[in-house]
Amino acid sequence: MTKKILLSVFLLPAAMAFAQQYGGMWIPTELNEKEMKDLGMKISAKDIFNPQKPSIKDAVVQFNGGCTAEIISPKGLLLTNHHCGYDNIQDHSTVENDLLTNGFWAKNMGQELPNPGVTVDFIVDIKEVTNQILEGTDNLTESELSKKIAGNVETYKNSQKTEPYQTISVKSMYYGNKYYAYTIETYKDVRLVGAPPxxxxxxxxxxxxxVWPRHTGDFSMFRIYADKNNKPAEYSKDNVPYVPKHYLPVSIKDKNENDFTFVFGFPGRTTEYLPAIAVEKIMTEIDPARIAVRDVALKTLDEKMRVDNATRIKYSSKYASVANYWKKWIGEVEGLKKSNAVQKKSMYESSLITKNPEIKTTIDQLNRLYNDQAPYALNNAYYSEVVRNAETLTLANLYSNYISAVEAGKMNEKSLASFKSRLASFYKDYSAELDAKVTAKLLALYTNKTAPQFLPAGFEKYKNEAQNIQTIEEVSKSSVITGRSEVNGASLSQDIEKAFSDQDQLIKTIKNDPVYILFSSLKEAYMKTADPHYTSLQAKIDALQKKFMAQQMATDKDRKFFPDANSTLRVTYGKVKGSAPRDAVSYDYQTHLAGVIEKYIPGDYEFDVPKKLIDLYGKKDFGVYKDKTGDVPVAFTATNHTTGGNSGSPALDAYGNLVGLNFDRQWEGTMSDINYDPRFSRNIMVDTKYILFVIDKFADSKWLIDEMKIIK
Structure with a gap:
């Protein structure tokens, strides 16, 4: 098996070798059209992205600033992941009407639920603007360079004619060696249409x-609404369904291994061009620190969520968010080790040096800087994760920033209203009592894992976890920040307006608050002993990384380079493929409904199955959604190079039809953000057959199917 896998890697045809050896997240105006066609694509690059006439890009949107979604009907019907719509489903849920548990399906447009603040962004055009942005930047210092580039960006944006509902965003690529301008249209009336339980x-x-095999129907449905002229508008009952320039036909054809696929979406962040030393630090120091912090937080939350339904609802979205990257980092570390990423990077650097000896100086400087930065980077990882995951400290940090803004005269009415709105949202899903335990445990971890020179004076008293739980609970009880003690006759967690009625008194009280004092000592120590050194060294690393990137592109003429992901619109492509990630382990590319039933555990919060779905399976009532096996396909894997932000991205076939909904990656390949490896890197997609099966047979919402163009 191993020999066969290695042969398949090294005997790939040239076009496949580039796509698979390095992966790829390509700017849609700079697609490798020949390579894509060599792999099986039947449409043209212009069919994918064309600013002059309708193309597939007109059906792909960034969903609420983070995920991707796609339009699948002429009435603005939007498909994205369940986990991307999770917060909105949660917002409409109560203990009495729990849409997370029961699901939600509007039976007509009048029942669709508004979601204030949710937006979708269309990319209207993309232009390379490197010359305009880098004009006049030769021989500048780093601080002068940043200022000049920022000025050039503003000059360019101001020179462009846009509609009131359009914005221009200029993005750096290749570590500042190139720049691209994106014209964006934002729609603000987005309504929940349907979500499975x-x-x-x-x-x-x-x-x-x-993890693969996977059996998750990770989808939810929304609809974009517009004004009577089909233009963006704030929510209004008078708005009408948006009429798209293009929408995706939905294919329910069977999939076969080696079928061509491409994924179109907004990948968040990758770092494919780091030097070996950086990858080594991530693998052995940074990721393990992050994992350790989240491990403690998650275990503490899970204990409470399993026995208290109100806590489960309140914390479900946050828990999933914390757990997501915790597990990803675990897989990333294992994948980097398994794929010999550090050795692979070192060998590549050596090959570059033989072609261009000047690169050795750059590598040597990067090695020295990363080693100098290592203790500060480790403290940064622990500090950042502790403050992020101990919500009581997160609150204290918010109030610290608020007080600084007030004292600097930067807190105007608009800023204050925004701050209070953020607080209200935070307190709504915050349990001071539960988080006191999380905070206590994380302070113990931080104190034990942090070198003494980075700790506040006397902080050793927080080393004992059991003692901390009692201490922090007492601190929490007497704190106005936690909402368990009052200020101006009100609790901040219950009546923010009254608590803020006397701002001077509020600030005075917060400054004397025990949680604030605890956090301030922690922050002051970090800002004094670690942050300046970490930041200063990172600036030097960034400048050298820009140079290293330029040297790679100039030296390696045989390699086609794509820019790292940065939440801009990208295309990645590959083939439907199973995998063999470990010795004697082989995975098929497709899972089926039978696998859902196999995993079924009655009453379990992870593996329960709705009775109706069990009944449909028992009757084999699959309609047109079964495949050649006679079962309903649930999910499949392919070699598309994806990352966070690609959640909800359409997976398309050779003709541009929707065949799946991207929602995850295979654990053994999560290191693809840093080191794509064709042996292990697989993206995971919900099969369109399963999506339509759930909508039609399970939810009895055929009215939504009738909107779509189905390819049989």
Whole structure:
């Protein structure tokens, strides 16, 4: 088996070798059209992205600033992941009407639920603007360079004619060696149409997250609304369904191994061009620190969520968010080791040096800087994760920033209103009592893992976890920040307006608050002993990384380079493929409904299955959604190079038809953000057959199917 896998890697045809050896997240105006066609694509690059006439890009949107979604009907029907719509489903849920547990399906447009603040962004055009942005930047210092580039960006944006609902965003690529301008249209009336119960949409929950085989129906449905002229508008009952320039036909054809696929979406962040030393630090120091912090937080939350339904609802979205990257980092570390990423990077650097000896100086400087930065980077990882995951400290940090803004005269009415709105949202899903335990345990971890020179004076008293739980609970009880003590006659967690009625008194009280004092000592120590050194060294690393990137591109003429992901619109492509990630382990590319039933555990919060789905399976009532096996396909894997932000991205076939909905990656390949490896890197997609089966047979919402163009 091993020999066969290695042969398949090294005997790939040239076009496939580039796509598979390095992966690829390509700017849609700079597609490798020949390579894509060599792999099986039947449409043209212009069919994918064309600013002059309708193309597939007109059906792909960034969903609420983070995920991707796609339009699948002429009436603005939007498909994205269940986990991307999770917060909105949660917002409409109560203990009495729990849409997370029960699901939601509007039976007509009048029942669709508004979601204030949710937006979708269309990319209207992309232009390379490197010359305009880098004009006049030769021989500048780093601080002068940043200022000049920022000025050039503003000059360019101001020179462009846009509609009131359009914005221009200029993005750096290749570590500042190139720049691109994106024209964006934002729609602000987005309504919830349908979501399966989480026993389908989140089936397998945290146990199956990042894992294959997968049986999760990770989808939800929304609709874009516009004004009577089909233009963006704030929510209004008078708005009408948006009429798209293009929408995706939905294919329910069977999939076969080696079928061509491409994924179109907004990948968040990758770092494919780091030097070997950086990868080594991530693998051996940074990721393990992050994992350790989240491990403690998650275990503490899970204990409470399993026995208290109100806590489960309140913390479900946050828990999933914390667990997501915790598990990803675990897989990333294992994948970097398994793929020999550090050795692979070192060998590549050596090959570059033989072609261009000047690169050795750059590598030597990077090695020295990363080693100098290592203790500060480790403290940064621990500090950042502790403050992020101990919500009581997160609150203290918010109030610290608020007080600084007030004292600097930067807190105007608009800023204050925004701050209070953020606080209200935070307190709504915050349990001071529960988080006191999280904070206590994380302070113990931080104190034990942090070198003494980075700790506040006397902080050793927080080393004992059991003692901390009692101490922090007492601190929490007497704190106005936690909402368990009052200021101006009100609790901040219950009546923010009254608590803020006397701002001077509020600030005075917060400054004397025990949580604030605890956090301030922690922050002051970090800002004094670690942050300046970490930041200063990172600036030097960034400048050298820019040079290293330029040297790679100039030296390696045989390699086709794509820019790292940065939440801009990208295309990645590959083939439907199974995998063999470990010795004697081989995975098929497709899972089926039978696998859902096999995993079924009655009453379990991760693996329960709705009775109706069990009944449909028992009757084999699959309609047109079964495949050649006679079962309903649930999910499949392919070699598309994806990352966070690609959640909800359409997976398309050779003709541009929707065949799946991207929602995850295979755990053994999560290191693809840093080191794509064709042996292990697989993206995971919900099969369109399963999506339509759930909508039609399970939800009895055929009216939504009738909107779509189905390719049979």
């Amino acid at each position: 989480q026993s389908i949409g989140k089936f397998g929950s945290d146990t199956d997250n990042w």
